[in-house]
Amino acid sequence: MTNPAILTVDDDPAVSRAVARDVRRRYGDRYRVVRAGSGPDALDALREIKLRGEQVAVMLADYRMPQMNGIEFLEEAMDLFPRARRVLLTAYADTDAAIDAINLVDLDHYLLKPWDPPEEKLYPVVDTLLDAWIATPDPSITETRVVGHRWSAPSFAVRDFLARNLVPYRWLLADEPEGGRLLKAAGLTPDDVPVVVLPDGKPLVAPSEAELAAQVGLTTTPTSDFYDLVVIGAGPAGLGASVYGASEGLRTVLVEQRATGGQAGQSSRIENYLGFPDGVSGAQLTERARRQALKFGAELLSAREVVGLEAAGPTRLLKFADGTSIAAHSVVLATGVSYRLLEAPGIADLTGRGIYYGSASTEAPSCAGEEVYIVGGANSAGQAAVYFSRYASRVHILIRSGDLGRSMSRYLIDQIEGIDTIEVHPHTEVMAAQGDGHLERLVLCDGRSGQTRTADAAALFIFIGAQPRTDWLGDAVARDSRGFVVTGADLVRDGQRPTGWTLPRDPYHLESSLPGVFAAGDVRADSLKRVASAVGEGAAAVALVHRYLAGQ
Template identity: 80%
Template structure:
C-alpha cells in the first residue's frame, strides 16, 4: 500500500513549488506529496488516487484560483475523501471567505500567506491535522457498510450511532443493486434490515448498540475492577473530567451509554467556545477531546448504561445494566440531559422516520430541496437551523414565544436573520403529525388564536428543553424537584446538612450528598448550560477529587 497522500493546490507555480517543498521536507518520508496547479487538475488527481484504492490525509488548497476557487475545490473533494483534513491557503484580504468556508466545507484550518517560517506557522498546524486524520481512518480503508431502508427507524439508529461515535461507513439502500447483493450474500431479506457488513465480510443483522460497538472496535468492557475515578457520561463535562483526571495521574475510566460528545457533539457549529474564534463543530471538538483523554491513558467505555450507585465504605460501586459492576474511590456524574419528548398525536410512531430529537448530521443531505421544521428556540435549535439551511429549500423554526431573544444567543439570531431560507414562526406549536411509513404532514397551531393549519412535511427536528437522566440515583443522592443533582453549598442551605452526610466537613462545591461523588455539567442543579462551563466544571471536579482523596 502506497503512503497516504498530501495534496497541494495553487495556480501560482512559485507558491506551488514552495508549499510542496516545505511539506515534502517535513513529511516526505511518511506521506506522498502530490502537487496540482488548478482545482480541476487536483480533482483528476484525487479520482486517480481513489481508483487505486489509496488514501488522502490532507488537502492544502489556495483560495484564489481561476476556474475553481479553493473553497469550491474542497467542497467537491469532500465527496471523494470525506475524512481528509482540509486547509485553505489565503491572503489577508480573503480571510472573510476563509471564515465562511469553515461552515461550508467544515474547514479544519486556514493559513495566511506567506507561512514562513514553516517551523512556526505551517508545521504545528499540519502535525495536528495529520495526527487527527491518523486517528480517524478513511472510509475507504474501513469499508463498513450499512444496508437499510430510507425510512427505517432501526436503520437510522445504527447510522446515527456510527456517526456520533465518528465511525466511517457506507450507507446502501436495501432496494439498490449492491444493497440487495449484500442482503442475499448474508442470507437475509429486505425485512431483516439493518444489515451491517464489516471490511472482513462479517455480516450482522439488526445488531444491538453493544454488538455494533464491539463490531467496530469500540471498547465496551473495563480493563480493571477498581479505579481512582469513574466518570459517568461522555459529554463536554465528562470528557473534561476524564482528560484532567488521567493527565494528573488518576486511574480513570469514562462510561458512556451511547456516544461521547453529548448534545454538544451533535452540534453542527459551536461559535462561542473559547479558543475557537472561527467556530468548531461538535464532532471535531468531541474527536479532539476523545483523543486527548486516550493520550493521557483514560479508558473510554461505550454502550454501558449505569443503573446503580452504592456506598461501600471507602469505595463507590457502580452497577451496569447487565449486572456487572466496577468500583472506585471517587465518581464524577456528568450524565447531561435528554431532550424532552414532544407529546403530540402521531409523533411517537414516526420517531426515527421523519421525527428526530436533536440535530442528526446523517439526515441533513437527505433534506435537499425539501422543507425542514425545527421546534425550539435555544442555541441548539438555532445551530441546527443554520446547518439544515445549506440543504433544505426552507427551514421553519417553530417557537412558543414572540421571538428568539429570550432563549438564543445574539450571534445566532443575527446569523439566522442573514439566511434567506430560514423563517421563524412565533406563537406556533406542533399539534400532531401524520404519515404512513414516514412523516408526511404536520398540524401547526397558533397559541394566540387556537387556529390550526396542516402543512406537508417530511422532516421534524425537536429541541424543546432538557430533562436530567437521574432516575437511577433516586434515594442515593439529593436531587431537586426536576431531577437535577444538588451540590455543595445548596446542600447545606438553611444550616442543615444533607441526609446521610457522615463527614464533619461540609460538602465541597461540586460534591453531591454522597461524599466522594461529584456532579458536573448540565446534570447539576443551577449549572450554566454552556459547553465552556461544562468543561470547566469537569476540570474543577477533578481538583476536588484530589482534595477528597488527600483527606482520606
C-alpha cells in the same frame, strides 16, 4: 488493499489446476487467483469476497459442470459482481451454447479447450478483458457498510450510533442494486435490515448498540474492577473531567452509554467556544477531547449503561445493566440532559422515520430540496437551522415565545436573520404529525389565535426542554424536583448537612449528598447550560476529587 480476484471454476481437477496455474503465472503478481471446483462453491467464494468489499476482475467458468453449468453460474454471479468480465470455457461441441450465452449472461468471450499455448489463446483474451475492467472496476470498499431503509427507525438508530461515535460507514438502501447485492451475498432479504457489514465481511443483523460497539472497535470492557475515578457521561463535562483526572495521575475510566460528545457532539457548529474564532463542530471538538483523554491514559467504555450507584464504606460501587460492576474511590456524574419528548399525536409512531430528537445530521443530505421543521429556540436549535439551510429548500423554526432573543445567543440570531431560507414562526406549536410510514405533514397551532393549519414536512427535528438522565440514581444522591443533582452549599439547610452525610465538613462546591460523588455540567442543578462552563466544571470536579482523596 487485497489484490482484485480472478476466479476460475471447473469441476475437472486437472483442468482446474491447469487454468489456475496458467492464470497465476501471468497475473499472480497483480491479481489474486481464486479456484473453485463447482458453481455453488464459486458462488460461496464470491459472496465472501463481496462481503469483504473486495473486487473481482474476471471470471472463467467451465460450461459442462454438474449441479450448475457455467452459464447458470455466470448468471447468478452477475448479481454479485455485474462489472466483472465473464469468460466461458467450452469444448468445440458446445460452441452453440456459448454463442447463446453471449446474450443470456452478457458473455465477454468464450474459449475453446484446450487453450495451449496460453501465450496465444489465453493471455491475449484475458489481457483485453482486464484492460476493459480496469477502465470501469467495481469499487473496493474497506469501511463498514450499513444496509437499510430510509424510513426505518432501527436503520436510523444504527447510522446515528456509528456517526456519533465517528465510525466511518457507507449507507446503502436495501432496495437499490448495491444494497441488494450485499444482502444476497449475506443470504439475507430486505426484511432483515438493518444489516451492518464489517470490513472483514462479517454481517450483523439488527445489532444492539453494545454488540455494534464491540464489533466496530469501540472499547466496552474495563481493564480493571477498581479505579481512582469513574466519570459517567462523555459530554463536555465528562471529557473535561477525564482529561484532567488522567493527566493528574488518577486511574480514570470514562463510561458512556450512547456516544462521545453528548448533545454538544451533535452540534453542527459551535462558534462561541474559547480558542476557535472560526467555529468548530461538536464532533470535532469532542473527538479532540476524546483523543486527549486517551493520550493521558484514561479508559473509555462505550455502549455501557450504568443503572445503580451504591456506597460500600469508602468505596463507590457502580452497577451496569448487564449485571457487572466496577468500583472506585470517587465518581463524577456528567450524564448531561436529554431532549424532552414532544407529546402530540403521531410523534412517537414516526420517530426515526422523519421525526428526530437533536440534529440527526446523517439525515441532512436526504432533506435536499425539502421543507424542514425545527422545534425549539435555544442555541442547539439555531445551530441546526443554519446547518440544514444548506440542504433544505426552507427551514421553519417553531417557537412558543414571541422571539428568539429569550434563549438564543445573539450571534446565532444574526446568522438566522441573514439566511433567506430560514423562517421563524413565533407562538407556534406542533399539535400532530401525520404520514403513511413516515412524516409527511404537521398540524400546527397559532398560540395567539388558536387557529390550526396543516403543513407539508419532510422532516421534524425536536430541541425542546432538558431532562436530566438521573432516574437510575434513585435515592443514592439528593436531586431537586426536576431530577437535577443538588450539590455544595445548596445541600446545607439552616446549618444542617444532608441526611446521611458522614464527614465533619460541608460538601464541596460540586459534591453531591454522597461524599466522593461529584456532579458537573448540565446534570447539576442550577448549572449554566453552556459547553465552556461544562468543561470548566469537569476540570474543577477533579480538583475537588484530589481534596477528597487527600482527606481534606
